[in-house]
Amino acid sequence: MNTHVTIIGAGLGGLVLARVLHVHGIPSTVYEAEASPAARAQGGMLDIHEDNGQPALEAAGLTDGFRDLVLEGREATRILARDGTVLFDDDSARGRPEVLRGELRRLLLDSLPAGTVRWGHKVSGVRALGGGRHEVGFAGGGTVVTSLLVGADGAWSRVRPLLSDAAPEYIGRSFVETYLYDADTRHPAAAKAVGGGSLFALAPGKGIQAHRESGGTLHTYVALSESQDWFAGVDFTDADAAAVRIASEFDGWAPELTALITESDTAPVLRP
Numbered sequence: 001m002n003t004h005v006t007i008i009g010a011g012l013g014g015l016v017l018a019r020v021l022h023v024h025g026i027p028s029t030v031y032e033a034e035a036s037p038a039a040r041a042q043g044g045m046l047d048i049h050e051d052n053g054q055p056a057l058e059a060a061g062l063t064d065g066f067r068d069l070v071l072e073g074r075e076a077t078r079i080l081a082r083d084g085t086v087l088f089d090d091d092s093a094r095g096r097p098e099v100l101r102g103e104l105r106r107l108l109l110d111s112l113p114a115g116t117v118r119w120g121h122k123v124s125g126v127r128a129l130g131g132g133r134h135e136v137g138f139a140g141g142g143t144v145v146t147s148l149l150v151g152a153d154g155a156w157s158r159v160r161p162l163l164s165d166a167a168p169e170y171i172g173r174s175f176v177e178t179y180l181y182d183a184d185t186r187h188p189a190a191a192k193a194v195g196g197g198s199l200f201a202l203a204p205g206k207g208i209q210a211h212r213e214s215g216g217t218l219h220t221y222v223a224l225s226e227s228q229d230w231f232a233g234v235d236f237t238d239a240d241a242a243a244v245r246i247a248s249e250f251d252g253w254a255p256e257l258t259a260l261i262t263e264s265d266t267a268p269v270l271r272p
C-alpha cells in the first residue's frame with residue numbers, strides 16, 4: 001500500500017495514527033491549525049488506560065518512551081467533603097498511569113519523520129470530489145487533494161460534517177482552570193488537601209477537582225453548572241475579581257479548598 005494519508009489535526013489522535021502508519025511504512029501528512037508545537041499550553045494530566053491508550057502506544061512502538069513520562073503516584077485519588085473531611089483516600093495504582101499531555105504530544109512529534117506535521121494550516125472546509133477523493137481548503141489560502149482523508153481535528157472538526165450533521169452543544173457546565181506552583185512550599189494547606197494525585201470535592205451543580213502535576217504544581221478545574229450567560233457576567237479580564245467571584249460560589253467550604261481558586265498563580269481561565 002502506498003497511498004499517502006492526509007490527517008487533519010496534530011492532537012494525540014492524529015499523531016498516534018501518523019506514527020502507527022509510519023511504523024508500517026505508510027506515509028502521511030498532518031495539517032495542524034496551530035502555528036507551532038509551542039503555540040499553546042497543552043492542558044493537564046492524562047490517565048492512559050490499559051484497554052485503549054496503552055495498546056495504541058504499543059502499536060506505535062512507543063511504550064518505553066511513554067513509561068519514561070509516567071509521573072509515579074499520580075493515580076492516587078482522594079475525595080473531600082466541603083469542610084475538608086477526607087471521605088475517601090486511595091493511593092493504589094490501578095493500571096492507568098498519568099502523564100502530562102504536552103510531554104506525550106512531544107514524544108509523538110519526535111517519533112515522526114521531519115516535515116510530517118505542517119503547522120499553521122487551519123482547515124476551513126473539505127469537499128468530496130468522488131471516488132473517495134477530497135479537496136481540503138485552508139484558511140490561509142491553498143488546497144490539497146487527497147485520496148485518503150482522516151479528520152482528527154477535535155470537537156469542532158471541519159471534516160466531521162462529511163459524515164454527520166451532529167454539532168457540539170453546550171452541556172450546561174464549564175470548568176475554570178487555575179494553577180498553584182511550588183505548592184508544598186508556597187501553598188502548603190492546599191497541597192496537603194490535594195495529596196499525591198487527584199482531589200475531588202463535589203456538591204450538586206459544583207465541584208473543585210485538582211491534580212498534582214510535576215514539581216509541586218497543583219492544577220485545578222473548578223466545575224460549575226451554569227449557563228454561558230452566567231459566565232459572560234464574570235469579568236475574566238480582571239483575574240483577581242474573577243477568582244473572588246468564582247470562589248464565592250464555594251462560600252463556607254474549607255479554606256484549603258477555596259485556596260485552590262483564590263491563591264492561583266495564574267489568571268483563572270474559563271473552559272466552556
Ligand SMILES: Cc1cc2nc3c(=O)[nH]c(=O)nc-3n(C[C@H](O)[C@H](O)[C@H](O)COP(=O)(O)OP(=O)(O)OC[C@H]3O[C@@H](n4cnc5c(N)ncnc54)[C@H](O)[C@@H]3O)c2cc1C
Nearest residue numbers: 009010011012013014031032033046047122123152153154
Ligand atoms: C479536562 C480534560 C481532561 C481529560 N482527561 C483525559 C484523561 O485523563 N485521559 C484520557 O485518555 N483522555 C482525557 N481527556 C480526553 C482527551 O483529551 C481527548 O480524548 C483527546 O484529546 C482527543 O484527541 P484528538 O486528537 O481526537 O483531539 P484533540 O486533542 O482535540 O486535537 C485536535 C487537534 O486538531 C487541531 N485542529 C482543530 N481544528 C483544526 C482545523 N480546522 N484545522 C487544523 N487543525 C485543527 C487542534 O489544534 C488540535 O491540535 C480529557 C479531556 C479534557 C477536556
